[in-house]
Amino acid sequence: MNRPHLRSLVVLGRLAGRNLRRNPTRTGLTMGMVTVGVALLVIGQSWIDGMMGEMLRTATDAAGHVRLVDPGYARREALAPLDKNLRDVQELANRLRKVSGVVEVVPRITTGVTVSTGEEIGDLFAQVIGAPESYLRVRLGLSQRLVAGRWLGTAADDLVMGAKVAEQAGARVGDEVLLLGVTQDGAMSPLKGRLVGIVKGPSASVDQQIFLPLERVQWLTDMPGGATELLVYGAAYQDGVRLAEQLRRDPVSKGLDVSAWSDREPWISMTRTVDAERMILLLIVGFLTAIGIWNTVVTSVLERTHEIGVLRALGLSAAGAVALFVIESLAVGLVGGVCGALLGAWPAWLLQEHGIHLGAGVADKVSMPMAETVYGLLSVEILVTAFLLGLVITLLGSFIPALRAARILPVVAMRSGR
Amino acid sequence: MSLSRLVFLLTILAIGLPTAAWADLAPPPPGKAPPRATGPEPTTAPPPTADELLAAVDRNLTFPSRTSRTRMTVVGSGRTREYEMTGFGRGEEDAAVEYLAPAREKGTRMLKLGAELWIYMPSVDRVQKISGHMLRQGMMGSDVSYEDMMTSRELRKQYRSKVLGDGVVEGRACWRLEMVATNNAVTYPKREVCIDKDHFIPLEQKLYALSGMLLKVWTMSDVRSYDGGRKFPHRMVIRDQLRKGSETRIDTVELKFGVALPAEVFSLRWLERK
Numbered sequence: 001m002n003r004p005h006l007r008s009l010v011v012l013g014r015l016a017g018r019n020l021r022r023n024p025t026r027t028g029l030t031m032g033m034v035t036v037g038v039a040l041l042v043i044g045q046s047w048i049d050g051m052m053g054e055m056l057r058t059a060t061d062a063a064g065h066v067r068l069v070d071p072g073y074a075r076r077e078a079l080a081p082l083d084k085n086l087r088d089v090q091e092l093a094n095r096l097r098k099v100s101g102v103v104e105v106v107p108r109i110t111t112g113v114t115v116s117t118g119e120e121i122g123d124l125f126a127q128v129i130g131a132p133e134s135y136l137r138v139r140l141g142l143s144q145r146l147v148a149g150r151w152l153g154t155a156a157d158d159l160v161m162g163a164k165v166a167e168q169a170g171a172r173v174g175d176e177v178l179l180l181g182v183t184q185d186g187a188m189s190p191l192k193g194r195l196v197g198i199v200k201g202p203s204a205s206v207d208q209q210i211f212l213p214l215e216r217v218q219w220l221t222d223m224p225g226g227a228t229e230l231l232v233y234g235a236a237y238q239d240g241v242r243l244a245e246q247l248r249r250d251p252v253s254k255g256l257d258v259s260a261w262s263d264r265e266p267w268i269s270m271t272r273t274v275d276a277e278r279m280i281l282l283l284i285v286g287f288l289t290a291i292g293i294w295n296t297v298v299t300s301v302l303e304r305t306h307e308i309g310v311l312r313a314l315g316l317s318a319a320g321a322v323a324l325f326v327i328e329s330l331a332v333g334l335v336g337g338v339c340g341a342l343l344g345a346w347p348a349w350l351l352q353e354h355g356i357h358l359g360a361g362v363a364d365k366v367s368m369p370m371a372e373t374v375y376g377l378l379s380v381e382i383l384v385t386a387f388l389l390g391l392v393i394t395l396l397g398s399f400i401p402a403l404r405a406a407r408i409l410p411v412v413a414m415r416s417g418r
Numbered sequence: 419m420s421l422s423r424l425v426f427l428l429t430i431l432a433i434g435l436p437t438a439a440w441a442d443l444a445p446p447p448p449g450k451a452p453p454r455a456t457g458p459e460p461t462t463a464p465p466p467t468a469d470e471l472l473a474a475v476d477r478n479l480t481f482p483s484r485t486s487r488t489r490m491t492v493v494g495s496g497r498t499r500e501y502e503m504t505g506f507g508r509g510e511e512d513a514a515v516e517y518l519a520p521a522r523e524k525g526t527r528m529l530k531l532g533a534e535l536w537i538y539m540p541s542v543d544r545v546q547k548i549s550g551h552m553l554r555q556g557m558m559g560s561d562v563s564y565e566d567m568m569t570s571r572e573l574r575k576q577y578r579s580k581v582l583g584d585g586v587v588e589g590r591a592c593w594r595l596e597m598v599a600t601n602n603a604v605t606y607p608k609r610e611v612c613i614d615k616d617h618f619i620p621l622e623q624k625l626y627a628l629s630g631m632l633l634k635v636w637t638m639s640d641v642r643s644y645d646g647g648r649k650f651p652h653r654m655v656i657r658d659q660l661r662k663g664s665e666t667r668i669d670t671v672e673l674k675f676g677v678a679l680p681a682e683v684f685s686l687r688w689l690e691r692k
Contacts, residue, residue, distance in 0.1 A: 185494055185558070191541075
């Protein structure tokens with residue numbers, strides 16, 4: 001930038017500062033609008049990120065960061081076709097564990113059964129999850145969610161049941177439970193077990209499931225050594241897409257369908273919903289803030305028509321007139337943005353530390369894993385993003401009135417006497 | 419060539435050509451059948467009525483009592499399984515089956531009395547009752563349903579039929595019939611059947627749903643003779659058209675008709691006996 005331009009900017013900056021001080025109430029109101037807007041963005045964003053982050057972490061713990069299945073299974077996933085299974089999953093899992101970035105590999109079988117506790121075989125349907133005990137205990141965290149009885153022990157017939165299934169089946173801890181499922185070929189297959197524990201999950205789906213060690217479900221489905229899915233875990237769920245790409249390139253997954261959690265339903269829809277929520281929040285807050293700023297800057301332009309006419313007559317260019325108002329708004333945006341980020345950080349921090357207790361009623365109605373208390377997530381990224389968005393909204397709100405100032409003709413303005 | 423010779427040749431040609439053409443269309447002289455490229459000779463006798471055909475089929479396939487030992491091979495999309503079982507049949511609706519192999523299914527018993535079916539599962543020592551639409555599920559994941567396997571209803575009572583003409587299935591001449599169920603409760607509302615002209619066994623049946631969708635193709639072969647002129651197929655192959663690549667073969671190893679059945683077989687006590 002050459003010296004005359006720099007000098008002009010300094011002059012415009014001084015003028016802008018003077019104008020801001022000239023009407024402190026209006027300046028304060030405008031800053032207040034930016035402050036409130038940015039604060040709302042910080043709170044809203046941290047709430048969404050906290051809630052979704054927790055949901056995604058819990059959900060991907062259950063569903064795996066990456067999943068490997070038979071392509072036929074992926075095509076007809078809604079039907080959970082048992083005949084499209086992976087054979088000798090232990091060997092495949094061992095090979096997968098050697099791939100860089102893979103932290104854990106879990107074979108899993110999901111199938112439907114009818115559940116009964118008495119002599120009569122009933123018509124209560126439930127979903128059975130068969131997986132290694134460590135997956136059920138650590139990844140699903142079920143041992144922490146016992147509401148009755150104990151966790152799976154060493155007895156061969158131990159089974160754990162979701163609270164809703166147990167209630168519907170009238171099953172109590174210690175009862176003998178009969179599960180009637182099908183083999184991978186579609187033949188009727190019964191399995192008897194002893195209910196040792198009842199769990200209440202972080203989502204409604206867990207309450208409708210029955211949990212058994214993998215070997216027992218392999219027997220139920222007549223899938224010796226097999227599983228329908230192999231769940232692969234990296235260091236964090238955010239690694240899913242990268243890990244899936246890496247596994248697709250690796251010969252170990254040849255002929256298998258490899259998908260990151262974010263490539264599958266319901267996550268695709270969920271991510272879209274979250275993005276839409278963010279956009280709606282931004283549009284509402286941004287629109288209201290921009291309208292407020294536009295209003296005060298228009299008022300300022302109208303009040304200062306005569307003054308702008310004089311400045312234009314003294315040689316201020318049209319671009320200079322625009323710059324005068326933009327610099328004023330920039331100053332308002334900077335101060336308001338910082339104040340807003342600080343103001344929003346406090347409730348966001350409270351959300352992060354203490355959360356909001358939604359109660360079991362809400363969590364029960366959601367099929368996704370959702371805790372009864374939802375916590376926010378405050379990060380520097382959220383603060384910086386909200387501050388920058390506040391700045392952009394302020395500039396956008398002031399730009400149109402500034403263009404109006406630029407179009408003022410000096411002669412007309414001086415005659416107007418305002 | 420003289421003119422008289424030319425006239426003679428033209429006269430011969432004029433008479434000979436239409437005669438040769440007519441010879442292709444005219445019926446062959448008695449005792450001389452026209453040569454056929456493939457397939458059996460057509461029957462010259464008037465076709466039997468649909469009712470007569472179905473009566474003959476019912477005489478072969480229905481029975482007051484029977485015992486059997488069968489081997490069922492289920493070819494799935496991923497693997498092939500073999501089951502061995504003994505069976506008892508009484509009339510159209512009652513049947514009992516006990517699985518002898520494989521080890522996983524050994525001791526499993528099924529009892530069908532009328533429209534209800536009970537399955538005893540030895541691994542959990544429990545009896546499961548099945549009725550209604552569940553009877554139409556594949557037995558042991560095969561292409562043949564519990565109802566298909568454990569019912570021997572007379573076709574004549576259930577269908578209104580008409581003879582469509584001749585057919586050939588695996589080199590055997592048969593009568594083609596179209597059968598439409600007289601009520602909607604029948605499992606297969608429409609059938610297209612080809613009935614062996616000699617044995618009166620449905621060599622091929624196409625079984626349709628009410629919507630017209632082809633559900634199963636059922637073939638019968640290896641027909642053997644029994645007392646009283648009864649014929650019975652020792653091999654049946656069923657292909658469920660809704661299960662790609664699936665096929666179930668049922669081979670009869672032993673079969674006796676008109677035997678005295680142990681009374682306890684058709685009781686729930688038999689299911690749970692140790």
